[in-house]
Amino acid sequence: MKLLRFVGRHLPFLISCALAGFMLLSARTAPAEEAYARFLQGLKEQGLFDAALDYLELMRTSPLLSEAQKQELAFEEGRLLVDNARAENDAAAKSKLLDQARDRFAAFIKASSANPKAAVAETELGNILVERGRSLLEQAERPANASKKEALTKQARELFQEAKKVFDEAEAKFTARMQEFPKILDPKKEAKRIEERDQARDDVLRARMFAAGILQVMASSYPAGSAEQKKLLHEAADKYKALYDKFRRRMVGLLARMKEGECYQKLGDTKRAIGLYETMLSQGDDPAIRPYKATALRLSLECLTSENEKNYETAVSRGEDWLEKALPADTRTVDGLGITYFTALANKCLSDSLSKPEDQARKKALLLAAKKQAQFVAKAAAFMNPHRDEAQEMYRKLLGGGAEGEQKEPENFTEALDRAKELLDRWQDRLGQIKVAAAMKDQANVPTYESEAKHLRDQALHYFKLALELRDDETPLDSVNIVRYYLCFLDYQAGNYYDAAVMGEFVAKNYPKSQGGRQCAKIAMAAYLQTYDAARKAQADFAFDRDKMVELADFITGAWPGGEEADEAWGLLLQVAV
Structure with a gap:
């Protein structure tokens, strides 16, 4: 969370630094426009959609972009908003993002109707309808919406039908445009026309892929194995097959072949699906095709490990x-x-x-x-x-x-440490569920999550302690100190403040350069503050706790002079003094 807050506060500066680096590199390696595209793609791949949108906003006045690229910023923003919506769990927030994406695409089409990407934007409007439908299907599967499941599913299918109409109309429109070009053009005299024809062909093929894809999506709204689902999957598979048969040497043909395999995999015909995936997997090691081969391999492995194949x-x-x-x-x-x-x-x-x-x-x-x-x-x-x-x-x-x-039960240090870390991960997952419960409309399960979290935390504590007991002369000291750090941390989380303080002080003073040395010192300081506050509230003797805080602050200042730990330690003492 600290990292996210830091990035949020300093994003404009970080982006400016990145752009400066790109400008320096572009003179020797690649044009600045390519650097822009690489940086944007990197943000997308990391799921940093908000950061990517901020980046596009900064680029509106940047000299790095050509005027043509600046005209396409609304299009890029629309795509990012759709990607962001796909990753969003909250239905209301998802809907708002899709509304914004629709507006961006509509504005781009109106302002740049002659741009080759305008055709893509038209089909993206259909994809927005698809995402709205998928969101409704997700809502329909939630236990809290059991009474509304049928109505939500019906609304989703209506949106899918609207999307199908958009894709079918786009296919007809782009096909008619394609047919306006003569079959033979002179490369020397009509280079521009050839470029326009190739773009028209790409628009047609994209629309045909979407027209097949929407049938797959519609199939997902029906129960597995139902007659409706089978019919739609067969129709989609036939459309993909037609694309492959006609364009088997083009990327769109290979993608259609893979999507045909997905349809048969859903239909339970895993042998046929595996054979269809082989078309993509048998392609050479071209970097451009490598991601698609990875998709085909994932799907093929899913089939190979299924009950059908084994x-x-x-x-x-x-x-x-x-x-x-x-x-x-x-x-x-x-x-x-x-x-x-x-x-x-x-x-x-x-x-x-x-x-x-x-x-x-x-x-x-x-x-x-x-x-x-x-x-x-x-x-x-x-x-x-x-x-x-x-x-x-x-x-x-x-x-x-x-x-x-x-x-x-674990029989050695490594087994106990692995068990403890696994329980720690599950504890953190439960804390995450508690944190997002309101957004997911899952508040009713919060007491259960809290109970499970406490159990998992206590179990993790148990196995970290067991790991410490099972260490031997061959156990690396760094690993032992990691266990001590986790014990310090979890004891503090459990409210065992004196245990946390003793362990934290031990690690900090004896192994200050260890991986958890500084953190242990901070936790020990915080633990003594808790015991000090508890003693004051109970009107008990708090001299010991106060003296330990002063002692620790002196130690931290000497061990890490000028560091933030020293500032934080004396800041705590200042709070106590006040």
Whole structure:
């Protein structure tokens, strides 16, 4: 949260610094316009949509952009607002963002109707209707809206029908425009016309993809396996197939082939889906196509590990191969996290299938890989991580071999530390649920979350203490001090202020350069302040607590002179004096 507040306060300055760097680099590496596009894309990939919108606002008067790019800022803002809406959980806030996106696209179309992106903006208006419909479906699935589920679903389908009409009309409009061009144009004399024709063709293909995609979306509003869902999925698959058959050598054809596979996967025909995904997976290692191959692999692994296939050997081989070659940034995308999760699932399931004595070494290696991969996904940010809950459950079971109540007790320091950290993560998740409960209209469950949070915190404390008991001469001191830091922190959170103070003071004074040394000193200071306040309110003797605060403030000033810890320590003493 501190980082977010800092970024919020200093965003204009940070962006200005980044732009200055880009201007210096652009003279040697790439045009400033490319730097702008890279920076904007980076903000999008990190989910920093508000920051990206602020960045676009700053760019309105920037010399880095051409006039043509400045004219497209409304279009870019519209796209960002749609992306922001997709990530927004609150229905009212989502609706407001979509309204703003609609206005930006409409303004762009009116001001720049001749711009090639105007056609894209027209189809984006249809996508806004799709997002509104999806929001209604999400609301319909919430337990609090059980009585309104049918009405919300009906409204969603009506919006999807409106979107379908937009896409169908766009396809007809762009097809008619495409047919206005002669089939043969002279490259030397009619270069401009050829460019316009190619743009018209791209507009047609985009509209056709959306016309097929809306059928997929409409199918999601019906129960799985229902006649309505099957009919819509088959219609979508047929449209995608027609696109692939005609444009199999173009990117749009490959994407259509992959989307056709998604339809058959939803229909339960996983073998056919896997075969369709192979078209994308068999393409070369072109950087431009690599993200789409990752999507195809994620979907293929999902099929291979399904109950229909249970082809764990192939899933392990393909997943491990991708993970070995992937860049760190690639593993943190939606597809990267999905590939990691399904590879973990394949490793675990394959291990479970091995029972012969000669397979025990491989069984152990597979479980170790599954544990590492599940932990990676479980600890990744919730944003753009749809498999986080499943990964946390898998990791929990792999830690002890069963559900929480069936987990065996850790037998060494590492096992106890892993168990404690897993419980700590779950505790923090519960605190997060409490924090967003009002926005999610989930206040009724807050008492349950609070009770669960307390239990998880106490359990984490127990296993951190156990880790300390299970340490031996080979346990790294840095790891031991990390455990001591967590004990200090959790004891403070639990209201065990003297325990927190003693542990914090011990780490700070004996290991001031350790990873948690400074934090332990601050927690100890805060803990003694709590005991001091409690003693004063009870009209008890508070001299000990006051003297310990002065002692700690002196120590902190000497250990980290000029640091913020020293300022904060004496600031606390000033409060006490006042």
